[in-house]
Amino acid sequence: MTERQNSSVRPESAAVVILGAGPAGLTLGNLLHAHGIDCVVLERAERAALGTRARAGFLAANTVRTLERHGLADGLRRDGRPHGVCEFRTDDGRFRLDYGSLGHREQHTVYPQQDLVADLLAHYLDTGGRIAFGTEALAVHDADGTRPTVSARDAHGRPTRWRARYVAGCDGRHGAARRSLPPSALRHHRDHGVSWLGLLAQAPPSLDAVGYATHRGGFAGHMARTPEVTRYYLQCDRGTPADSWTDEQVWDLLDLRMRAAEHGPLRRGGIIGRTVVDLCSDVVEPLRHGSLLLAGDAASLVSPSAAKGANLAVLEAELLAEALVDDLAHGEPGALEQYSRRGLARIWRAQEFSHWMIRLLHTDPGTDGESFFHESMRRSRLESLRTSRAHQDWFAENYVGV
Ligand code: RFL
Numbered sequence: 001m002t003e004r005q006n007s008s009v010r011p012e013s014a015a016v017v018i019l020g021a022g023p024a025g026l027t028l029g030n031l032l033h034a035h036g037i038d039c040v041v042l043e044r045a046e047r048a049a050l051g052t053r054a055r056a057g058f059l060a061a062n063t064v065r066t067l068e069r070h071g072l073a074d075g076l077r078r079d080g081r082p083h084g085v086c087e088f089r090t091d092d093g094r095f096r097l098d099y100g101s102l103g104h105r106e107q108h109t110v111y112p113q114q115d116l117v118a119d120l121l122a123h124y125l126d127t128g129g130r131i132a133f134g135t136e137a138l139a140v141h142d143a144d145g146t147r148p149t150v151s152a153r154d155a156h157g158r159p160t161r162w163r164a165r166y167v168a169g170c171d172g173r174h175g176a177a178r179r180s181l182p183p184s185a186l187r188h189h190r191d192h193g194v195s196w197l198g199l200l201a202q203a204p205p206s207l208d209a210v211g212y213a214t215h216r217g218g219f220a221g222h223m224a225r226t227p228e229v230t231r232y233y234l235q236c237d238r239g240t241p242a243d244s245w246t247d248e249q250v251w252d253l254l255d256l257r258m259r260a261a262e263h264g265p266l267r268r269g270g271i272i273g274r275t276v277v278d279l280c281s282d283v284v285e286p287l288r289h290g291s292l293l294l295a296g297d298a299a300s301l302v303s304p305s306a307a308k309g310a311n312l313a314v315l316e317a318e319l320l321a322e323a324l325v326d327d328l329a330h331g332e333p334g335a336l337e338q339y340s341r342r343g344l345a346r347i348w349r350a351q352e353f354s355h356w357m358i359r360l361l362h363t364d365p366g367t368d369g370e371s372f373f374h375e376s377m378r379r380s381r382l383e384s385l386r387t388s389r390a391h392q393d394w395f396a397e398n399y400v401g402v
Pocket residue numbers: 019020021022023024025042043044045055056057058059113135136137138170171172173174175176198275277295296297298304306307308309310311312313
């Protein structure tokens with residue numbers, strides 16, 4: 001293991017400097033390292049913090065295949081659980097979609113993102129990958145040339161500088177890569193006007209399915225994480241502080257919106273995590289800006305309504321790794337432009353489906369205030385999903401696919 005945190009031994013240049021050790025950065029690091037490309041990962045957090053951030057949990061079949069292809073799936077193969085059913089609960093009753101036997105007949109693997117990150121990190125370090133923990137990238141300079149540099153601050157607050165041929169911006173939505181984009185970069189942003197209180201409960205799942213409940217008080221969601229921990233979502237007003245409801249009020253609201261009185265009680269437990277998420281979508285075009293390349297949340301933000309973010313991060317990292325290997329090892333012109341085109345095609349597909357899910361799950365007040373009209377459209381959409389096999393196949397393909 002070559003974990004080199006000491007600045008006196010840490011090299012200050014690499015062919016590829018990767019910003020961020022999330023699913024995107026670590027997948028990319030592993031793939032480049034496996035192809036003998038000299039790379040280093042700069043990560044703001046300390047190592048201990050990396051394996052503790054609970055976020056995603058549903059990995060699509062394609063994501064699992066990608067990780068398997070590169071020998072990065074041992075943990076999720078061992079501890080991940082297959083999942084292929086979702087249940088909608090509405091004013092008109094409830095229905096279940098066995099999406100694992102619809103469409104392309106693919107399932108999710110439930111595996112917490114923090115475990116995936118821990119696996120990717122362990123593999124990267126065990127195979128000799130270089131990473132600088134506690135190092136915050138501040139800006140990418142000269143990205144329009146062939147010798148970009150990254151200015152950073154190490155764990156002791158000392159300034160450091162990294163030279164590269166390429167910089168891979170995998171440092172999320174608030175990272176240095178996005179801050180360093182040239183004015184020519186297009187940023188397509190859409191605020192869906194909806195917020196969710198994301199909750200982690202120390203409680204076993206209450207359903208054997210992903211639960212989506214529409215209710216006049218707002219949306220509620222249920223997603224398994226582990227046999228002991230479950231993620232719930234409660235739609236809340238924009239600006240609601242995460243701690244505005246007590247644990248008991250949270251459970252009462254979840255019971256109400258998920259119609260526990262009709263469909264069975266939820267299994268309660270301590271609320272161990274709360275995050276307010278404002279649902280918005282955001283895409284940067286193109287994904288290449290000279291020597292700066294974007295992947296994962298740095299490239300696009302997808303609302304968590306369809307669980308696409310972590311999946312896109314892994315898939316884009318694979319595409320980017322292929323393009324960088326083609327460019328650096330085989331001198332193939334155009335490989336990085338192609339990365340941008342291929343990555344954006346996937347991103348917009350995921351955006352479209354996530355947007356559709358948002359409109360399926362929330363009442364849209366509309367600019368004209370005709371909530372009856374919009375609510376009726378939404379009910380009709382749900383009814384179509386309940387009754388049309390063609391619609392169900394389309395849903396399954398998009399829900400599990402990226
Ligand atoms: P990450 O995971 O944010 O990792 C970025 C890394 O960069 C570091 N960093 C920096 N390092 C150096 N210098 C800087 N200046 C830096 N700034 C940041 C950070 O410390 C971090 O380690 O981005 P990445 O790799 O692009 O991965 C994206 C995913 O994390 C994200 O899309 C998903 O978590 C979204 N998401 C879900 N995705 C799914 O596919 N399925 C789900 O079920 C799902 N559920 C969720 C989610 C996101 C959520 N939140 C918190 C928005 C549930 C929630 C509540």
